[in-house]
Amino acid sequence: MASMTFVVNILMMTFRLAVPIALASIGVSISERAGIINLGIEGIMLFGALGGVVGSYMFSSAWMGILLALVTGVVIGLLYALFVLEFEANQSVIGIGLNIIASGLTVVIVKFIWKKEGISGIVSQMSTYSIPILRNIPIIGAFFTDQSPFIPLTLFIALACSYGLWRTKIGLRLQAIGENPLAAATAGIPVARYRTGAIIVSSSLAALGGAYLSVVHSNLFVSNMVAGRGFIAIAANILGGWNPIGSLLASLLFAFAQALRFQFSSIHFPDQISQIVPYVITLLVLVGVGRKTKAPAKLGVLE
Amino acid sequence: MTKNRKYLKDAGFSLIAILLSFLLVAAIMLILGYNPVEAYGALFEGAFGSSYSLSLTLSKSVPLIFVGLAVGFALQGGLFNIGGEGQIYIGGFVAAIVGLLLPHTMPALLALPLAVLSGMAGGFLWGGAIGLIKAKLNINEVIVAIMMNYIAQLLTSYFVNGPFMAAKSMTPQTEILPQNLQLPKIIPNTQLTTSLYIALIMCVLYGFVMKRTVFGFEVKAMGNNMYAAATGGIYVARNTVLIMAFSGALAAMAGIFEVFGTYGRFIDGFSFGIGFTGIAIAFIGQSTPLGIILASLLFGSLQAGAMQMSMMAGISANIDKVIQGLVIVFIATPSIIMFAFRKRRS
Numbered sequence: 001m002a003s004m005t006f007v008v009n010i011l012m013m014t015f016r017l018a019v020p021i022a023l024a025s026i027g028v029s030i031s032e033r034a035g036i037i038n039l040g041i042e043g044i045m046l047f048g049a050l051g052g053v054v055g056s057y058m059f060s061s062a063w064m065g066i067l068l069a070l071v072t073g074v075v076i077g078l079l080y081a082l083f084v085l086e087f088e089a090n091q092s093v094i095g096i097g098l099n100i101i102a103s104g105l106t107v108v109i110v111k112f113i114w115k116k117e118g119i120s121g122i123v124s125q126m127s128t129y130s131i132p133i134l135r136n137i138p139i140i141g142a143f144f145t146d147q148s149p150f151i152p153l154t155l156f157i158a159l160a161c162s163y164g165l166w167r168t169k170i171g172l173r174l175q176a177i178g179e180n181p182l183a184a185a186t187a188g189i190p191v192a193r194y195r196t197g198a199i200i201v202s203s204s205l206a207a208l209g210g211a212y213l214s215v216v217h218s219n220l221f222v223s224n225m226v227a228g229r230g231f232i233a234i235a236a237n238i239l240g241g242w243n244p245i246g247s248l249l250a251s252l253l254f255a256f257a258q259a260l261r262f263q264f265s266s267i268h269f270p271d272q273i274s275q276i277v278p279y280v281i282t283l284l285v286l287v288g289v290g291r292k293t294k295a296p297a298k299l300g301v302l303e
Numbered sequence: 304m305t306k307n308r309k310y311l312k313d314a315g316f317s318l319i320a321i322l323l324s325f326l327l328v329a330a331i332m333l334i335l336g337y338n339p340v341e342a343y344g345a346l347f348e349g350a351f352g353s354s355y356s357l358s359l360t361l362s363k364s365v366p367l368i369f370v371g372l373a374v375g376f377a378l379q380g381g382l383f384n385i386g387g388e389g390q391i392y393i394g395g396f397v398a399a400i401v402g403l404l405l406p407h408t409m410p411a412l413l414a415l416p417l418a419v420l421s422g423m424a425g426g427f428l429w430g431g432a433i434g435l436i437k438a439k440l441n442i443n444e445v446i447v448a449i450m451m452n453y454i455a456q457l458l459t460s461y462f463v464n465g466p467f468m469a470a471k472s473m474t475p476q477t478e479i480l481p482q483n484l485q486l487p488k489i490i491p492n493t494q495l496t497t498s499l500y501i502a503l504i505m506c507v508l509y510g511f512v513m514k515r516t517v518f519g520f521e522v523k524a525m526g527n528n529m530y531a532a533a534t535g536g537i538y539v540a541r542n543t544v545l546i547m548a549f550s551g552a553l554a555a556m557a558g559i560f561e562v563f564g565t566y567g568r569f570i571d572g573f574s575f576g577i578g579f580t581g582i583a584i585a586f587i588g589q590s591t592p593l594g595i596i597l598a599s600l601l602f603g604s605l606q607a608g609a610m611q612m613s614m615m616a617g618i619s620a621n622i623d624k625v626i627q628g629l630v631i632v633f634i635a636t637p638s639i640i641m642f643a644f645r646k647r648r649s
Contacts, residue, residue: 037445039445039449083632083636087636087638087639088636088638089632089635089636089638090635090636092383092385092445093383093582093586093631093634093635094631094632094635094636096385096579096582096631097583097628097629097630097631097632097635098628098632099579099628100576100579100624100625100627100628100631101624101625101628101629101632102628103576103621103624103628104619104621104622104623104624104625104627104628105331105621105624105625105628107619107621108331108335108618108619108621108622108625109335110619111618111619112335112336112618112619117619117620223621228453231449231453234446234449235450238446270461270464270465271461271464272457272458272460272461272464273457273461275453275457276453276454276457276458276461279450279453279454279457280450280454282450283447283450283451283454286436286440286442286446286447286450287436287440287442290439290440290442293442299443300443
């Protein structure tokens, strides 16, 4: 019985740690399927985290924080689309620029609102929910007790995006654009409009993941609190084979490595080594798969 | 277009990107209720106002010159080295450990170059690996570099939190390097060390390699047109590995001389994104030695003056990152700058 509880604990921690990475990673899959690289995911998550605390602070409601984060995500997505599609900026470079802007501007805004350098005040945190009856089941009842709605939400988003990409006309067209934008345009698909949509969805999901960190997982903003999760999301997308469900599974795997570390903290397993895991795995997968990659053929190429 | 006119146009490009960024940040300051004139005044004062602030600006510029050269060299060859951050950590760490492990009786004239070259070899391999994966498997060097950055940072962090952590130290860092291995200060009681001279020498060397050697010619040919270069008999795959490796060694120098100059030891996470700033530097400097020096001075002064700006104008010192990020965004968006060009002419 005790070991079962232990397993349940690890799993629940895995789910909680996976949510922000998975949300961002699903977004990465969508935009990369449309042939758009966005290395600025890290920065967008940071803006989302800030949007979360600001909304929660202004309206004393974590849900309003989530809403503001989504709005932030949409706005940044529009800007990103404007620069990448309209002005034809170099996608990789502009993503790096976005990350640097985010790491600076979020702290500037936090100082403007809370007069503190690098940390916000405490804001309302999202409350957790328990499901009656199910919560009373022994052992697995824990999955239905005091949980955030984000775990089922993330699962739903992964399934919906996967369905959308492979079972709807919009999704299939999006993939056609990533494989061969010129052919897609010739076939009469409004390439730029589809790509703008993909960028906005991806950016919103990243912002949602960021807001999860600031108003669901915790109740404040700390400078650079995303701490590389945006890049782990990009890695999870690669490991997951550029598809939302794969991204979710890869995020769970990466989160599991982190959860093990917390659960076994008594053994003093070095922090950094377990943090390296996602990057090493991704690198090995990239090298191992090599030329047989599942990446969209025209990733990062406008036409 | 003649060569001189091309340089002028490139310089104009960079100036407009810089100007746009400063203006946009001024607008952000106004919206948030800060006084941009006061803020920029304090920034200038903090960067150039006294001999101390001037030396701070110069010392902040030195590592930027090295990374700027690193990214610029790769760009000249049509490659994007976003792995500077990782190469800085590997280079700095390897050099520090070699410096600490060498017998203390060894003369500095021998020990220092040995440590520096070991660190550069570390960066050479760390960067070369990216090039090798790109050349052999045609995998986007940007993604590989990002993974390598995190691996390098976390690995060195593990070492200085564990096996190589200084005794009796509360912060994760190595033991201090022997005094005779630390670079002498140009101005006492500042962070400005003779690494400045090494950076300038590397600039001259960089210019020489690009202009006067066959390898430099091959690099530029690859940057102009990878396929034409291959058709013309240049070993593109081999050069891809070499360019990334040399770029890695250059970036490593930024880390090495922070360790042997500014800090005197390897400190966990000391780089704070210098590797990424190098990208801005190379783009603004149009990958030329003089351009890289000027761009490094600009960003060095931003970093040096940010504290003063924060104290005087009340705005967060992190506003310098916003300027830096915007410069990168604008320089990567030639059409915006072209638009500004046309506007001015009409």
